[in-house]
Amino acid sequence: MPAGVRVKICGLGTPALVEEAASAGAAYVGFVFFPKSPRHLTLEAARAAALAAPVGVAKVALTVNADDAALDAITAEVPLDMIQLHGSESPERVAEVRARTGLPVMKAVGIATADDLAALDRYATAADQLLVDAKPAPGGPLPGGNGIAFDWTLLKGRRWPLPWMLAGGLTPDNAAEALRRTGARQLDVSSGVEGAPGEKDGELIRAFLRAAHA
Numbered sequence: 001m002p003a004g005v006r007v008k009i010c011g012l013g014t015p016a017l018v019e020e021a022a023s024a025g026a027a028y029v030g031f032v033f034f035p036k037s038p039r040h041l042t043l044e045a046a047r048a049a050a051l052a053a054p055v056g057v058a059k060v061a062l063t064v065n066a067d068d069a070a071l072d073a074i075t076a077e078v079p080l081d082m083i084q085l086h087g088s089e090s091p092e093r094v095a096e097v098r099a100r101t102g103l104p105v106m107k108a109v110g111i112a113t114a115d116d117l118a119a120l121d122r123y124a125t126a127a128d129q130l131l132v133d134a135k136p137a138p139g140g141p142l143p144g145g146n147g148i149a150f151d152w153t154l155l156k157g158r159r160w161p162l163p164w165m166l167a168g169g170l171t172p173d174n175a176a177e178a179l180r181r182t183g184a185r186q187l188d189v190s191s192g193v194e195g196a197p198g199e200k201d202g203e204l205i206r207a208f209l210r211a212a213h214a
């Protein structure tokens, strides 16, 4: 198991869960701003949760094709360290968001087949990090957070000149295998540490972090 693995726990909704994730060793905590998601937060709730993050734990806002007004409202209210773009934002839009917010941007790309990997290269100069996630089923309500894994063998021999995270269907039971099989040094998990959609489970969060850091 590689040392120094960094884990993002996404879709946290309360200060207590942020504290729990941080004390279990999360490097990033994620807050979802997407009304169709069961993890969507009001600005007020996100602010309270973000303020509970200890120094050194990166606070990430997840948005999906957010316009400037939405980004301005989020960044004005919530103390943040990174923006995660999880929609169909172009490389140009990634650069705009980076310039507008003054924050590093992580761009998510959905993978189902080898053909999807080319999209990652398009963001290599615009984004600060890449998030390699499973592609959602066609017509699905959420572009992520679906608990679906993709074929990790597609990543064999693939590397990018910027930090990247693996996401999609990760759980405490498959985190170690995911690290081993993909060479990822960062993992992002949401539904795999929930007891029900949108309901984070402290024991699952701790189990995931134990598995990733073992």
Ligand SMILES: O=C(O)c1ccccc1N[C@@H]1O[C@H](COP(=O)(O)O)[C@@H](O)[C@H]1O
Pocket: 010, 011, 030, 032, 034, 037, 038, 039, 040, 062, 064, 086, 131, 133, 142, 143, 144, 145, 146, 147, 148, 167, 168, 169, 170, 188, 189, 190, 191, 192
């Ligand atoms: O978590 C959500 O509700 C969500 C909504 C819209 C876009 C992305 C979302 N989550 C991200 O999806 C991946 C994978 O999640 P999962 O572990 O398979 O549930 C992860 O990067 C989340 O940040």
